[in-house]
Amino acid sequence: MSEPKANETKKEPVLKAQHLGIIFGGLKAVDDFCLEIGESELVGLIGPNGAGKTTVFNLLTGVYQPTEGSYYLCGEKMNGKKTHQVVAAGIARTFQNIRLFKKLTVLENVKIAMNMYMHYSLASSILRLPRFWKEEADIEEKAYELLDIVHLKDKADFIAENLPYGQQRRLEIARALATGMKLLLLDEPAAGMNPTETAELLDIINVIRDKFHISVLLIEHDMSLVMKICERIQVIDYGVTIASGKPEEIANNPRVIEAYLGKDDEEVALSC
Amino acid sequence: MNVKNPKKHFIAYLINLAGVLVLFFLLMGLFKSNVLGARTAYLMGICTTACYTIVMVTSLNILVGVMGEFSLGHAGFMSVGAYASAIVTNALADAGLPTILLFVIALLVGGVASAITGVLVGIPALRLRGDYLAIVTVAFAEIIRVAFCNFEITGGGRTMSGIAKLSNFYWCFWVTVICVTIMYMFVRSRFGRTVKAIREDYIAASASGVNVTFYKVMTFTFSAFFAGVAGAMYAHYMTAMIPTIFNFNYSAEFLTEVIIGGTGSLTGSIIGAALLSALPELMRQFSTYRMLAYSIVLVLVMIFKPGGIFGTYEFSLTRILKKLLSGELFKGKKKLTDEMGGAAHE
Numbered sequence A: 001m002s003e004p005k006a007n008e009t010k011k012e013p014v015l016k017a018q019h020l021g022i023i024f025g026g027l028k029a030v031d032d033f034c035l036e037i038g039e040s041e042l043v044g045l046i047g048p049n050g051a052g053k054t055t056v057f058n059l060l061t062g063v064y065q066p067t068e069g070s071y072y073l074c075g076e077k078m079n080g081k082k083t084h085q086v087v088a089a090g091i092a093r094t095f096q097n098i099r100l101f102k103k104l105t106v107l108e109n110v111k112i113a114m115n116m117y118m119h120y121s122l123a124s125s126i127l128r129l130p131r132f133w134k135e136e137a138d139i140e141e142k143a144y145e146l147l148d149i150v151h152l153k154d155k156a157d158f159i160a161e162n163l164p165y166g167q168q169r170r171l172e173i174a175r176a177l178a179t180g181m182k183l184l185l186l187d188e189p190a191a192g193m194n195p196t197e198t199a200e201l202l203d204i205i206n207v208i209r210d211k212f213h214i215s216v217l218l219i220e221h222d223m224s225l226v227m228k229i230c231e232r233i234q235v236i237d238y239g240v241t242i243a244s245g246k247p248e249e250i251a252n253n254p255r256v257i258e259a260y261l262g263k264d265d266e267e268v269a270l271s272c
Numbered sequence B: 001m002n003v004k005n006p007k008k009h010f011i012a013y014l015i016n017l018a019g020v021l022v023l024f025f026l027l028m029g030l031f032k033s034n035v036l037g038a039r040t041a042y043l044m045g046i047c048t049t050a051c052y053t054i055v056m057v058t059s060l061n062i063l064v065g066v067m068g069e070f071s072l073g074h075a076g077f078m079s080v081g082a083y084a085s086a087i088v089t090n091a092l093a094d095a096g097l098p099t100i101l102l103f104v105i106a107l108l109v110g111g112v113a114s115a116i117t118g119v120l121v122g123i124p125a126l127r128l129r130g131d132y133l134a135i136v137t138v139a140f141a142e143i144i145r146v147a148f149c150n151f152e153i154t155g156g157g158r159t160m161s162g163i164a165k166l167s168n169f170y171w172c173f174w175v176t177v178i179c180v181t182i183m184y185m186f187v188r189s190r191f192g193r194t195v196k197a198i199r200e201d202y203i204a205a206s207a208s209g210v211n212v213t214f215y216k217v218m219t220f221t222f223s224a225f226f227a228g229v230a231g232a233m234y235a236h237y238m239t240a241m242i243p244t245i246f247n248f249n250y251s252a253e254f255l256t257e258v259i260i261g262g263t264g265s266l267t268g269s270i271i272g273a274a275l276l277s278a279l280p281e282l283m284r285q286f287s288t289y290r291m292l293a294y295s296i297v298l299v300l301v302m303i304f305k306p307g308g309i310f311g312t313y314e315f316s317l318t319r320i321l322k323k324l325l326s327g328e329l330f331k332g333k334k335k336l337t338d339e340m341g342g343a344a345h346e
Helices: A053-060 A083-090 A108-112 A121-126 A130-149 A165-178 A194-214 A223-229 A246-252 A254-261 B006-033 B039-067 B072-095 B098-123 B130-150 B170-187 B192-199 B202-207 B211-236 B248-261 B266-304 B316-324 B331-344
Strands: A015-024 A027-037 A041-048 A068-075 A091-093 A183-187 A215-219 A232-237 A238-245
Touching: A015 A053, A015 A232, A015 B006, A027 A068, A027 A215, A027 A232, A027 A238, A041 A053, A041 A223, A041 B266, A053 A091, A053 A183, A053 A215, A083 A091, A083 B202, A091 A165, A108 B192, A121 A130, A121 B192, A130 A165, A165 A183, A165 A194, A194 A223, A194 A254, A223 A246, A223 B202, A223 B266, A232 A246, A232 A254, A232 B211, A238 A246, A238 A254, A246 B316, B006 B039, B006 B170, B006 B316, B039 B072, B039 B170, B039 B192, B039 B211, B039 B248, B039 B266, B072 B098, B072 B130, B072 B211, B072 B248, B072 B266, B098 B170, B098 B211, B130 B248, B170 B192, B170 B211, B192 B202, B192 B211
Parallel strands: A041 A215, A041 A232, A091 A183, A183 A215
Antiparallel strands: A015 A027, A015 A068, A232 A238
């Protein structure tokens, strides 16, 4: 439908999705999805309920295998990889309905995401060899650093499910950060948050972009948030991309307004 | 856990070792001094039963409590270990190896045979979860039982007797201590942490870069290994066995002990196993009402402590000591925890 913005650089884009599509039985949940995300770029993915946004995330993280098209992370083809391999390659995500390891501590939640960087063997863990202590101490330090970024350092020993909602969201982001990803997929990070919490979340997103130079793809229903922070927005409806461009272009795009509000309702527009 | 200071942990390990040694010498004194007279051998028998039951229940708890998957066929793994080790020691009987070496070989053979079975069963079965997996494990144990009833080498349905008596209570005690320690170290490492994550949310775990299938099969194998070791202990203590005792009831008994002790708590498993292997014996005076009383105890525990005696709490000797030294522990509680401590190390 719409060509990705032509900000052509020599470097491979962090994410390049080409004509991605998936069919569930007779339903084309996502069709011809094209997207390029450059380094440190923040792109928004919006659309009405059931438009296929989360399906796009599931495609990009290997939960579903695309039936059409292919996608690349920094030039490396990701098709056919399992979720944990995609994560190891550098795409991490958060979930629409928070998925933490509820009965484990905040610190453990973060440490688990660093497991793939740990290499001590079963034998060294059973015999408690020096390697065990060294790696455990190393990741504990790193985990505390990440918790500091999301302002949860003092909550490290709390059981994850006992945290308030906003903090659980932030913990999920810290856990995603711990995987050391290049591209972060945030699925409605501000859902159910109050304005203060949303503002805090915005700060954190900005800090991690500055600090780790990661790219972000964001699904969000809070339009004011999307308009404020996204550099580019892609709109999908019924699995099809209907618009893509700068926030102000999107806000005035008749097709987008139609998708959200129905026909002949331009007056109400996307004023929110 | 304070990983930056390994020294503190080594002190804790030493304290626990001291606790285990104290318990060992207490029991040894009890049995050697013969204060119980004719009942000594009987009591030793119960304690040995408790030993391999502890290994079985703790290994099952790794599956049920740590990984969060039910296995109703753990006795199947035990029988694989028991028969494999018995066959090997029978073959080596004339080689003139010292008893202890033969016993260690038996344990390893039992463990490895069971672990291999664990991999073979685990790879297809662990694609399933919850009830479906539980049914597959039941089926596995039944297949093993029926197969062992028909193989000539396992006695062909008759009692396989004449297995070398290689173990006694003292050996079993130390084997149990080593097995439980290894499982404890496993749970308290990156492996245990990852497996717990899979229990909590396998989708989130794979989205955190965890290879869910790999860790599940690995844990399954790990657990099967120790079930095999327990089987080898059983075979070389009993010296005779028949495939039909490794039936569904036996598996269910282990599961009961895990749940009574507390799913996810290894010390709870030790208590559960020790208690429930001793309980039917202690209740012999009720004779015909024995099983009724046993069931009532189970029902009461489930009503008043649905999470098991320990829940997910781990008993810690060092924690008790610390409290004792700082005088925080008041008398009533002290008595209780001391009793628990004694049982915890059995």
